[in-house]
Amino acid sequence: MGKLVYVDATPHSVRLLQDLDCPDDMVIHEGDPEPEKLRGLIAEAETVWNGHTYMTAADLDAAPLLRRIIFLGTGASSYIDMEAALARGISIETIRGYGDRAVGQHAIALALDALRQIATMDRSIRTGHWEPLAGREFQDLTFGVVGMGGIGRATARLAAGLGFQVAGWNRSPVSDEPCPLVSLDDLLETADVISLHLALNAETSGLIDATALGRMKRDAVIVNTARAGLLDTPALVAALSENRLGHAALDVFDEEPLPVDHPLLLLPNVTVTAHAGFKTDAALRRLLAEALARVR
Incomplete structure (x- = not known):
């Protein structure tokens, strides 16, 4: 195997990797590399692990030996120029x-927060205003x-376990349906x-x-x-602003990090988290173990 580079390890993943059997010559860069740093990191790499770093055609041009990018998740097309990668083999x-x-548990947590107005009361109490708000x-x-x-099936099962009536929709037939479609x-x-x-694709x-x-x-x-x-x-902002929708609980955004002056942050009926749905020790350990299995 040629040179292996993990271009954007988080402190969380660095800590977990210490307990896993990593190749001795694996290069682990902690933090989000600027474009110039990224190109230096991958210049001689044959395999790259990418957690959340944008990689353009120009970045890929800086890596003539690169043959594999293992994206640590499912949304590679949101971060990597897929056509450029294909053209370069x-x-x-x-x-x-x-x-x-x-992620299913995080979705449920966001839903319950909105239904019981937990974050709303927390923010209010911190400003000195005490008002018990009704929940559902x-x-x-x-x-x-x-x-x-x-993830959808996991979420449906969790929701049913909490007593919700659950219904689902999918673009194509599915097996192992945990709820009516x-x-x-x-x-x-x-x-x-x-x-x-x-x-996320052209149809969705x-x-x-x-x-x-x-x-x-x-x-x-x-x-x-x-x-x-x-x-x-x-x-969405218009619907929330005009009270045509009750609440939005969001973990993902068009721009991340979310700017502090973003319209969503000005609305009281919005709860936000920092793209953290997948971030548990157990999930990250499974992810890293699978990534390592693919390079051994």
Whole structure:
């Protein structure tokens, strides 16, 4: 095996890698490299691990020996110029399944936070305002899962376990259905919580647009732990601002980090987290172990 470089290790992954059997000559760069640093790191690499670093055609040109990019997750196309990689004979591998439970649990946590107004009360109390806010009981609500892959199925099972009525939608037939499947229009119109679990591609980009948002209940909660591009952000901001939608609980954004002056952060009926749905010790350990298995 040629030179292996992990270009953007986090302190979390560095800590976990210490307990795993890494190749002795593996190069681990901690932190997010600037373009010039990235090109230096991959100049002699044959295999690259990429967690969340944007790689352009120009970056790939700086790596004449590069033949494999192992993307530590599923959303490689959001970070890597796939056409440029294909043209240069570089294979792109993704890793699925490692974080299904972790992301599903995060989606549920965001939904429960919105339904019980936990973050809203926390922010209010910190400013000196004490007001117990009413919440909603789960057994009275329908939890809609959009996308019934591994994460969607995990989320559906968790929601059912908490007492929600659960309905799902998928673009194609699925086996091992943990809940009844309905049309997307029916799900949007009847669900009290709508949780997105789709891959982002040409068919799903902007799927939840102004029209889709208009089908939802005025007090519905939308949760997105998948990809920001599934949602039309300006349309979402408008719906929330005009109280045509109850709450948005979001872990992914068109721009990350999210700018402090972003319109979403000015709205009281929005809960945000920092693209952290997959970040548990157990999930990251599974991810790194799978990545190592592929280079041995």
